Amino acid sequence: MAFSSRGFAALALLISSSVAQNSTNSTNAPVNANYDVLTYVNQLIGSNNGGNVFPGATLPFGMAKAVADTNSGSNQGGFTTDGSQITGFSSMHDSGTGGSPSLGNFALFPYSGCAGDDVNGCNYPKITRATSYVNSSVVATPGYFGVELASGITVDMTVTQHTSLFRFEFPATDASGNASSPLILVDLTDLSDSRQDNGTVSVDPQSGRITGNARFQPSFGSGTYLSYFCADFSGAPIRDNGIFVDSRASTEVKDLLISRSINGYPLPGGAFNRFEKAGTILARVGVSLISSEQACSNAKSEIPTFDFDGVHRAAVSLWRSKISPIKVSTNGISTDTLTNFYSGIYRTLVNPQDYTGENPLWESDEPYFDSFYCIWDLFRSQMPFMTILDPATVARQIRSLIDTYRHEGWLPDCRMSLSKGFTQGGSNADNVLADAYLKGISEDVNWDDGYDAVVKDAEVEPYDWCCEGRGGLDSWKALGYIPVQDFDYKGHGTMTRSISRTLEYSYNDFVITQIGSGLGGRQGDVEKYTTRSGNWKNLFKADQTSAINSSTTTFEGFFQPKYLNQTWGFQDPLKCSNIDNNPNDVCSLQNNGPETFESSIWEYSFFVPHDQATLITMLGGPAAFVERLDYLHNNHITYIGNEPAFLTVFQYHYAGRPGLSAKRSHYYIPAYFQPTEGGLPGNDDSGAMGSFVAFSMIGLFPNPGQNVYLITPPYFEEVEITSPLTGKTAKIKNVNFDATYNNIYIQSATLNGQPYTKNWIDHSFFTEGQELVLTLGSAESSWGTHVADLPPSLGAYKGFGNFTGSSNSTLKSGKRAVRYAAANMLNELSKKTGGAYWAETEG
Ligand SMILES: *[C@@H]1O[C@H](CO)[C@@H](O)[C@H](O)[C@H]1NC(C)=O
Ligand SMILES: *[C@@H]1O[C@H](CO)[C@@H](O)[C@H](O)[C@H]1NC(C)=O
Ligand SMILES: *[C@@H]1O[C@H](CO)[C@@H](O)[C@H](O)[C@H]1NC(C)=O
Ligand SMILES: *[C@@H]1O[C@H](CO)[C@@H](O)[C@H](O)[C@H]1NC(C)=O
Ligand SMILES: *[C@@H]1O[C@H](CO)[C@@H](O)[C@H](O)[C@H]1NC(C)=O
Ligand SMILES: *[C@@H]1O[C@H](CO)[C@@H](O)[C@H](O)[C@H]1NC(C)=O
Ligand SMILES: *[C@@H]1O[C@H](CO)[C@@H](O)[C@H](O)[C@H]1NC(C)=O
Ligand SMILES: *[C@@H]1O[C@H](CO)[C@@H](O)[C@H](O)[C@H]1NC(C)=O
Ligand SMILES: *[C@@H]1O[C@H](CO)[C@@H](O)[C@H](O)[C@H]1NC(C)=O
Numbered sequence: 001m002a003f004s005s006r007g008f009a010a011l012a013l014l015i016s017s018s019v020a021q022n023s024t025n026s027t028n029a030p031v032n033a034n035y036d037v038l039t040y041v042n043q044l045i046g047s048n049n050g051g052n053v054f055p056g057a058t059l060p061f062g063m064a065k066a067v068a069d070t071n072s073g074s075n076q077g078g079f080t081t082d083g084s085q086i087t088g089f090s091s092m093h094d095s096g097t098g099g100s101p102s103l104g105n106f107a108l109f110p111y112s113g114c115a116g117d118d119v120n121g122c123n124y125p126k127i128t129r130a131t132s133y134v135n136s137s138v139v140a141t142p143g144y145f146g147v148e149l150a151s152g153i154t155v156d157m158t159v160t161q162h163t164s165l166f167r168f169e170f171p172a173t174d175a176s177g178n179a180s181s182p183l184i185l186v187d188l189t190d191l192s193d194s195r196q197d198n199g200t201v202s203v204d205p206q207s208g209r210i211t212g213n214a215r216f217q218p219s220f221g222s223g224t225y226l227s228y229f230c231a232d233f234s235g236a237p238i239r240d241n242g243i244f245v246d247s248r249a250s251t252e253v254k255d256l257l258i259s260r261s262i263n264g265y266p267l268p269g270g271a272f273n274r275f276e277k278a279g280t281i282l283a284r285v286g287v288s289l290i291s292s293e294q295a296c297s298n299a300k301s302e303i304p305t306f307d308f309d310g311v312h313r314a315a316v317s318l319w320r321s322k323i324s325p326i327k328v329s330t331n332g333i334s335t336d337t338l339t340n341f342y343s344g345i346y347r348t349l350v351n352p353q354d355y356t357g358e359n360p361l362w363e364s365d366e367p368y369f370d371s372f373y374c375i376w377d378l379f380r381s382q383m384p385f386m387t388i389l390d391p392a393t394v395a396r397q398i399r400s401l402i403d404t405y406r407h408e409g410w411l412p413d414c415r416m417s418l419s420k421g422f423t424q425g426g427s428n429a430d431n432v433l434a435d436a437y438l439k440g441i442s443e444d445v446n447w448d449d450g451y452d453a454v455v456k457d458a459e460v461e462p463y464d465w466c467c468e469g470r471g472g473l474d475s476w477k478a479l480g481y482i483p484v485q486d487f488d489y490k491g492h493g494t495m496t497r498s499i500s501r502t503l504e505y506s507y508n509d510f511v512i513t514q515i516g517s518g519l520g521g522r523q524g525d526v527e528k529y530t531t532r533s534g535n536w537k538n539l540f541k542a543d544q545t546s547a548i549n550s551s552t553t554t555f556e557g558f559f560q561p562k563y564l565n566q567t568w569g570f571q572d573p574l575k576c577s578n579i580d581n582n583p584n585d586v587c588s589l590q591n592n593g594p595e596t597f598e599s600s601i602w603e604y605s606f607f608v609p610h611d612q613a614t615l616i617t618m619l620g621g622p623a624a625f626v627e628r629l630d631y632l633h634n635n636h637i638t639y640i641g642n643e644p645a646f647l648t649v650f651q652y653h654y655a656g657r658p659g660l661s662a663k664r665s666h667y668y669i670p671a672y673f674q675p676t677e678g679g680l681p682g683n684d685d686s687g688a689m690g691s692f693v694a695f696s697m698i699g700l701f702p703n704p705g706q707n708v709y710l711i712t713p714p715y716f717e718e719v720e721i722t723s724p725l726t727g728k729t730a731k732i733k734n735v736n737f738d739a740t741y742n743n744i745y746i747q748s749a750t751l752n753g754q755p756y757t758k759n760w761i762d763h764s765f766f767t768e769g770q771e772l773v774l775t776l777g778s779a780e781s782s783w784g785t786h787v788a789d790l791p792p793s794l795g796a797y798k799g800f801g802n803f804t805g806s807s808n809s810t811l812k813s814g815k816r817a818v819r820y821a822a823a824n825m826l827n828e829l830s831k832k833t834g835g836a837y838w839a840e841t842e843g
């Protein structure tokens with residue numbers, strides 16, 4: 001999900017026309033494994049320019065996520081580096097999301113003293129207490145975040161699974177030179193001012209322990225959630241304490257019951273402690289979704305002695321062990337490239353969050369994960385990446401998804417803060433389950449229940465399909481498509497997206513067959529869902545054209561909306577594309593949204609992940625398909641900052657042109673993904689963008705929901721990935737590697753020493769620790785181009801000729817890409833494509 005920044009054409013895109021480097025010395029270089037992977041994690045990537053990442057302290061999948069919150073309009077992840085001010089230090093967050101800011105509950109805020117030494121001399125409301133921070137003071141490393149406020153107070157923090165440990169360093173004197181009497185407040189106001197009625201807070205006069213709870217709203221879903229905390233303090237004797245409401249405070253009152261925020265106004269309310277002296281004061285904040293008692297016991301058992309360094313060390317060590325299974329050769333590789341890579345990996349392991357033991361909604365011994373935010377984003381590459389790097393956690397996440405189905409009736413499509421999030425397209429948890437199933441995720445997973453869950457998505461329409469399952473199932477089954485302006489009286493949801501829903505439902509039905517075939521005994525289902533997985537064809541209008549600026553693109557055949565009565569409707573294939581500048585077009589979940597979700601018919605044209613062969617034939621054959629993909633990218637119709645673009649980068653593989661996938665991958669990375677604060681092209685979406693970078697750079701991009709990775713050369717001379725499940729190490733080596741990426745075309749390959757011509761590989765590569773050796777050159781070759789080399793597809797590949805060689809010739813400068821009409825022109829096409837093929841179409 002992301003539809004914010006459209007104007008990225010301004011980003012000057014330079015395709016480097018680099019000179020081939022001397023590569024004679026680059027074969028068989030061993031991975032230099034002596035580096036610390038954490039050196040290359042920069043958590044501030046995406047903390048500006050709408051990346052919305054959570055840059056703070058967390059464990060992998062941790063529930064406690066501590067960071068400074070700012071008053072930025074883009075503070076979905078808490079902290080930003082956009083010149084905004086800090087309003088507090090809170091302990092729960094999501095990462096990379098759109099929508100309203102998530103969580104950000106129970107923020108602390110420090111003062112060295114209150115004016116006149118009167119507790120009413122401090123500023124309590126979030127709006128008035130906002131304070132700048134010293135830019136250069138920000139330190140964000142795995143398990144750690146620190147910053148200095150303009151007030152001179154430094155705050156740093158580390159975490160365990162459910163507990164934040166904040167360390168406040170108060171100067172000895174306050175601004176006027178008086179001795180400090182520090183005050184730390186806890187505010188019941190959350191990041192998005194969503195607090196509901198009856199928030200409570202209490203402070204214990206002697207110990208200074210502050211406990212409380214409040215009900216809040218999820219940021220992109222329905223319902224509310226109740227959250228609890230328990231804050232203990234250490235480091236200085238308590239001077240006095242009390243509560244505040246609005247801008248007034250009292251040391252006489254120790255308990256507060258407060259109503260909701262009023263029309264989004266963050267009615268302040270909370271408690272505070274004042275301390276006898278300055279120096280270091282620690283605040284240990286336990287969080288819980290069960291009770292304040294549980295928040296206190298979580299905190300006490302996880303951080304019994306306020307040992308900041310010990311907690312920090314444990315967090316670092318956990319992160320290092322999670323990420324270290326991936327090592328690369330750093331020969332010739334810049335720190336920027338390594339940082340891009342490892343930071344992407346890091347971000348894939350921040351969410352979903354492990355709330356096991358903290359789920360008040362049902363009794364179960366199964367794990368409970370939350371912040372699947374949203375599966376429409378996560379299924380494409382984040383979940384598959386975790387399946388390689390952390391399969392044990394994926395097994396627990398799958399169990400959680402299935403358990404959510406058991407107790408709430410449906411698999412979630414988006415979930416945050418114990419609430420059902422909004423569904424964007426199909427029932428894409430089906431894809432997540434199928435991907436995990438095909439890749440052998442099995443530890444304690446009840447796959448029979450998993451299968452029942454995906455079949456229910458396909459068969460039973462929820463009364464309210466805003467937030468789970470699928471709508472329009474009667475039409476789906478009877479007509480074989482989701483009609484525009486469907487008649488649907490059985491369930492209710494936003495009646496838009498008929499094309500993208502049809503495409504996603506088709507794929508969802510296909511992935512059911514993948515689980516069904518594997519489980520066995522379900523042949524009838526497999527046939528039924530295989531048939532339904534072809535429903536996408538019913539919206540293909542073979543004579544539909546598309547024009548840009550009233551001039552035809554020459555492409556014919558696009559998906560179009562269709563009414564209940566089988567009559568075609570019309571949607572401009574470019575509507576809601578990245579180059580749609582019509583200010584009246586709304587493209588997301590609005591009631592007047594289009595028939596395609598957050599993107600265009602142009603881009604959705606490629607979303608038939610299970611039957612690329614048939615799609616290629618329908619679009620005019622492999623050459624026309626390649627030409628259309630090129631047009632999509634070269635004209636910026638697609639937007640790499642939103643997830644539907646991901647697979648289109650690599651779909652050249654299906655047309656027998658794996659070299660063009662490699663080239664396209666380098667077109668986007670690093671131009672659109674840079675290791676800088678503003679370096680992400682859109683919302684990170686929980687780590688989806690990070691996983692796109694990570695997969696692209698290891699050179700094996702998944703077609704999620706299938707046991708398929710599309711092979712491109714890694715961005716490193718060598719990559720080694722040790723499977724945490726089997727302990728075996730998979731290796732990919734580039735022969736003739738050059739770090740300027742002129743040699744990005746595979747000439748030949750071996751797998752475990754045997755010649756390998758398929759342009760894809762399956763998951764056993766990772767679990768069995770296989771070795772792939774790719775010999776590279778500076779021009780496309782015939783490797784991976786034959787029909788027998790292509791990835792699996794439901795239909796048969798047709799119209800493929802023989803690739804008879806490559807050429808390094810380029811199109812003449814200034815000329816637009818030549819259009820190739822014939823279906824069987826691979827040889828011809830290859831002669832016209834070379835290093836500068838895309839560069840020159842950039843103008
Ligand atoms: C490449 O390196 C080898 C080994 O040092 C050297 O013999 C050769 O001249 C170099 N070639 C070029 C084109 O620089
Ligand atoms: C070959 O690579 C090694 C290791 O990076 C380096 O020490 C050596 O100087 C290189 N040799 C040549 C001829 O470039
Ligand atoms: C801190 O960084 C922000 C964002 O880049 C900038 O607007 C602000 O001017 C910087 N402040 C100082 C004091 O440099
Ligand atoms: C500092 O202390 C003096 C003397 O007690 C007091 O009058 C003054 O208000 C204090 N200043 C602040 C800012 O609290
Ligand atoms: C808040 O508490 C009062 C008093 O117990 C109760 O009447 C009211 O229903 C509660 N409000 C909500 C939203 O639960
Ligand atoms: C269409 O027109 C706009 C505005 O004049 C222009 O910026 C854009 O480049 C044109 N697109 C094409 C593909 O010609
Ligand atoms: C089918 O339904 C659409 C939408 O109501 C209508 O515009 C169209 O005329 C109908 N076609 C026929 C053949 O009745
Ligand atoms: C491709 O080459 C094979 C073997 O050389 C040949 O049998 C086949 O007919 C060729 N196919 C086409 C479409 O030219
Ligand atoms: C490209 O082809 C030309 C002419 O055949 C040749 O001279 C040149 O060395 C080639 N360049 C590369 C990088 O292969």
